[in-house]
Amino acid sequence: xxxxxxxxxxxxxxxxxxxxxxxxxxxxxxxxxxxxxxxxxxxxxxxxxxxxxxxxxxxxxxxxxxxxxxxxxxxxxxxxxxxxxxxxxxxxxxxxxxxxxxxxxxxxxxxxxxxxxxxxxxxxxxxxxxxxxxxxxxxxxxxxxxxxxxxxxxxxxxxxxxxxxxxxxxxxxxxxxxxxxxxxxxxxxxxxxxxxxxxxxxxxxxxxxxxxxxxxxxxxxxxxxxxxxxxxxxxxxxxxxxxxxxxxxxxxxxxxxxxxxxxxxxxxxxxxxxxxxxxxxxxxxxxxx
Numbered sequence: 001x002x003x004x005x006x007x008x009x010x011x012x013x014x015x016x017x018x019x020x021x022x023x024x025x026x027x028x029x030x031x032x033x034x035x036x037x038x039x040x041x042x043x044x045x046x047x048x049x050x051x052x053x054x055x056x057x058x059x060x061x062x063x064x065x066x067x068x069x070x071x072x073x074x075x076x077x078x079x080x081x082x083x084x085x086x087x088x089x090x091x092x093x094x095x096x097x098x099x100x101x102x103x104x105x106x107x108x109x110x111x112x113x114x115x116x117x118x119x120x121x122x123x124x125x126x127x128x129x130x131x132x133x134x135x136x137x138x139x140x141x142x143x144x145x146x147x148x149x150x151x152x153x154x155x156x157x158x159x160x161x162x163x164x165x166x167x168x169x170x171x172x173x174x175x176x177x178x179x180x181x182x183x184x185x186x187x188x189x190x191x192x193x194x195x196x197x198x199x200x201x202x203x204x205x206x207x208x209x210x211x212x213x214x215x216x217x218x219x220x221x222x223x224x225x226x227x228x229x230x231x232x233x234x235x236x237x238x239x240x241x242x243x244x245x246x247x248x249x250x251x252x253x254x255x256x257x258x259x260x261x262x263x264x265x266x267x268x269x270x271x272x273x274x275x276x277x278x279x280x281x282x283x284x285x286x287x288x289x
Contacts, residue, residue, distance in 0.1 A: 001145040002258050004172070007031030007039045008251040010230040010243045012219030017046045017061065020067060025076060031250050032080040037144050042230070043087045043153045052222045054129040062091035065102060066110065074108035081106045083143045085150055085175035086114045090115070092132075099131045101150040101176060103141045109248040112141035116152040117161060124182055124224055126155070135202070138165040146257055150174045156197075156214065160205040160281065170210060171260055175201065177216040182225035194227060198239070206237040209264040211255045218246055235263035 007025045013020050024046070028039050044050075046069060050058040064070060069088060077084050083105055090100035100117035115134030138161060140147045149170030149205040150168045155161045156175045165173060179197055181190045197214075205212040211234060218228040233252045243249040264270065280286050 002256060004144055004146045004255045004257065005035055005037050006172075006213060006232065006253045007034070007036035008213065008215045008230045008241075008243065008249075008253065009039060009041050009045070010215060010228050010251065011042070011045075011217060011248045012226075013045065013048045013217060013221070015048060016091070020046045021072065027248075027250050028076060028082070028084065029080065031252065032082050034250070034252050036082065036252055038083045038085065039147070040085045040174055040213060040215050041087050041176055042215045042225045043176040044089055045087055045176070045217070047089070048221050049178050049217075049224065049226075051130055052124050054126050058130060059091075059097065062089045062097050062255055064092075065090050065100060065113065065120070067275075070102060070104065070110060073102075073104050074110075077104045077106055078108040085113075085148070085174055085176070087152060090111075091132075096132055098134060099127065099132055099152055100134075101152055101174070103143070103148065103150060105143075109182060112139055114139055114150045114152070116155060118154045118158055118250060120154045124180075124222075138168065140165065140168040140170045145260060146255075147171045148174060150176075153177045153179065154202055159204065159207065162212075166210055167207040170208075172211040172213060172255060173204060173208075173258055175212065175214045177192065177214055177230075178226065180221075180226040181215055183220075183223050183225060190227070198229070198231065202233045202237045202239070205233040205235055206263075206267070207269055209235045209260055209267065209269070211235060213253075218248065235259050 033228035090098040103112040105111040117134040147169045164205045201258040215230045241253040243251045
């Protein structure tokens with residue numbers, strides 16, 4: 001197989017997790033009818049973005065993996081014969097929680113699980129209160145002949161995460177995302193932020209010769225305005241499909257895997273890496289003081 005058909009599921013979320021899951025499943029059925037092979041949710045798609053505030057009530061949204069949501073998605077994957085990449089709030093043990101992405105195969109099995117490695121702590125994005133940093137490392141899972149690596153939102157700003165995943169053979173990088181503007185920001189600042197978000201992910205596509213898939217939510221939640229704009233960048237960095245900023249969409253995208261060889265032959269970055277000179281990347285800062 002040289003082409004993998006993706007479905008990026010961009011939508012708003014309400015307070016009721018059951019309604020969010022039901023709605024996402026409706027979108028997944030639509031994607032399957034359009035012959036999508038891999039269905040990709042936005043970050044924490046079964047709830048509104050609760051890390052806007054630090055509250056113990058937020059922990060009630062977490063569940064085990066396997067658990068109720070993965071059970072429903074596993075049944076759906078078997079029924080539709082698709083792969084599903086879903087972003088969930090995982091309760092691993094009492095007091096230990098993760099922001100986790102699971103990849104479910106057409107047999108309904110959990111074929112891969114990635115726990116978000118980079119955890120933000122900014123106004124409106126207080127994720128360190130809820131999430132323990134991931135400890136499963138960077139991973140690649142085969143999906144219908146393609147190698148897929150899943151990272152999550154804040155991970156998208158770190159070139160090290162993209163590179164280490166691609167060194168394991170990833171041909172596509174998935175980034176389920178919850179990124180927004182803060183209320184009160186003017187249009188110039190909003191445009192700057194959105195452009196930076198697109199640019200950093202396009203750079204991962206170029207530097208690694210891979211497809212980059214970013215799935216964001218829409219809608220106003222508290223003090224945040226989520227700006228959608230889910231997109232796919234090809235290995236040359238060009239955006240080949242993009243959803244609107246403010247409306248729901250099941251974005252169907254065909255990824256031609258033969259473009260990877262062409263991109264990496266024209267720009268042989270893996271060939272020219274100076275792996276003998278990168279030891280200091282494992283340091284917090286280059287200086288020793």
